[in-house]
Amino acid sequence: xxxxxSALARWSIVSxxxxxxxxxxxxxxxPAPPAPQASALPPTSTEPQPSSSQTATKSALPSPVKPxxxxxxxxxxxxxxxxxxxxxxxxxxxxxxLEVAVDHxxxxxxxxxxxxxxxxxxxxTLVLRSxxxxxxxxxxxxxxxxxxxxxxxxxxxxxxxxxxKEEMLGVITHEMVHCWQHNALGxxxxxxxxxxxxxxxxxxxxxxxxxxxxxxxxxxxxxxxTGYFLEWLEEAHGQDVVRKINEGMRGCKYESGEFWGKxxxxxxxxxxxxxxxxxxxxxxxxxxxxxxxxxxxxxTEEKVEDSEKRQSKGExxxxxxxxVAEKAAAQxxxxxxxxxxxxxxQDPAHxxxxxxxxxxxxxxxxxxxxxxxx
Numbered sequence: 083x084x085x086x087x088s089a090l091a092r093w094s095i096v097s098x099x100x101x102x103x104x105x106x107x108x109x110x111x112x113p114a115p116p117a118p119q120a121s122a123l124p125p126t127s128t129e130p131q132p133s134s135s136q137t138a139t140k141s142a143l144p145s146p147v148k149p150x151x152x153x154x155x156x157x158x159x160x161x162x163x164x165x166x167x168x169x170x171x172x173x174x175x176x177x178x179x180l181e182v183a184v185d186h187x188x189x190x191x192x193x194x195x196x197x198x199x200x201x202x203x204x205x206x207t208l209v210l211r212s213x214x215x216x217x218x219x220x221x222x223x224x225x226x227x228x229x230x231x232x233x234x235x236x237x238x239x240x241x242x243x244x245x246x247k248e249e250m251l252g253v254i255t256h257e258m259v260h261c262w263q264h265n266a267l268g269x270x271x272x273x274x275x276x277x278x279x280x281x282x283x284x285x286x287x288x289x290x291x292x293x294x295x296x297x298x299x300x301x302x303x304x305x306x307x308t309g310y311f312l313e314w315l316e317e318a319h320g321q322d323v324v325r326k327i328n329e330g331m332r333g334c335k336y337e338s339g340e341f342w343g344k345x346x347x348x349x350x351x352x353x354x355x356x357x358x359x360x361x362x363x364x365x366x367x368x369x370x371x372x373x374x375x376x377x378x379x380x381x382t383e384e385k386v387e388d389s390e391k392r393q394s395k396g397e398x399x400x401x402x403x404x405x406v407a408e409k410a411a412a413q414x415x416x417x418x419x420x421x422x423x424x425x426x427x428q429d430p431a432h433x434x435x436x437x438x439x440x441x442x443x444x445x446x447x448x449x450x451x452x453x454x455x456x
Contacts, residue, residue, distance in 0.1 A: 147188040149200045155180045160211035166235025167210055173247040183258040186286040191328050199329060202227055203261050210235050217253050219260035229261040252288030264328055266336035277308025281324060284309050297358035301350055314357050319346050
């Protein structure tokens with residue numbers, strides 16, 4: 083055998099060995115797993131889904147009246163474990179309640195008016211805490227465009243459960259008015275300021291069952307007494323009369339004769355006499371309700387009035403601190419005057435000798451913020 087044939091034989095043997103090794107390797111290697119497949123997407127619906135704004139109630143829609151700037155709305159609880167706080171959280175959606183209250187105020191007081199007529203309120207903080215009384219509104223000392231509404235959780239807890247939601251919405255609406263209304267540079271009668279707030283509450287549909295039309299008092303007795311009087315003025319002088327009253331107190335001092343002459347063409351004394359004449363035999367009963375219902379309403383009203391008096395006293399005591407001694411003293415004097423006027427005004431023969439400036443109480447219970455001294 084030649085050397086060439088010998089080389090070919092060796093190459094044939096090596097090639098056979100390589101084939102055997104390759105066959106063995108391929109049989110020992112497991113098959114590769116299949117490539118991963120993407121999951122099928124769920125079928126898409128061709129029907130559009132409603133947005134949260136579309137499912138909102140009509141009352142929660144934005145007001146057609148736009149303020150100079152959208153206010154920042156805040157919520158503060160001093161004690162989440164209190165029964166009043168729990169009732170608030172259980173029954174109300176805080177942001178919606180505040181937004182709807184702002185809507186009611188702007189729509190009722192500023193419709194068809196220029197934007198510059200609306201106060202530049204920048205923020206509103208609802209503070210729920212334990213305190214005497216019902217609620218009050220205040221502006222911060224450093225910047226009055228930042229408002230605080232203090233709402234008593236004790237009062238909320240004392241309201242019958244079937245009335246809690248409507249009562250909370252009514253109180254919030256009333257106090258929200260104080261965040262936006264004009265006050266004739268602090269010279270307007272306090273009863274007119276409070277009456278406008280309750281008029282807005284009445285128009286918003288939150289009048290409690292104990293409210294009654296009354297004529298055994300002065301026109302500026304405040305709250306629902308003046309609120310019902312303003313409702314009558316609407317019927318007698320047009321639906322925009324309360325807006326005219328509020329606008330007439332913007333940037334100027336209150337002068338009774340000139341003020342009511344421009345708004346209604348008559349003196350406030352004549353207007354009040356006309357209103358009292360419309361009540362007739364229903365004086366003191368609001369013209370509605372049965373005897374038993376009226377008695378129950380009177381008891382509820384007395385409780386609310388007593389709560390308001392205790393609130394005024396309690397807040398005056400809390401504010402008697404060295405750094406605010408001067409303000410606290412003025413507030414105590416003012417609250418004393420208001421309590422005396424409230425009691426005396428129940429006598430038809432009583433004549434109020436106070437000046438408009440002495441009567442003026444911006445927002446009623448308008449005090450400096452009361453903060454814990456921890």
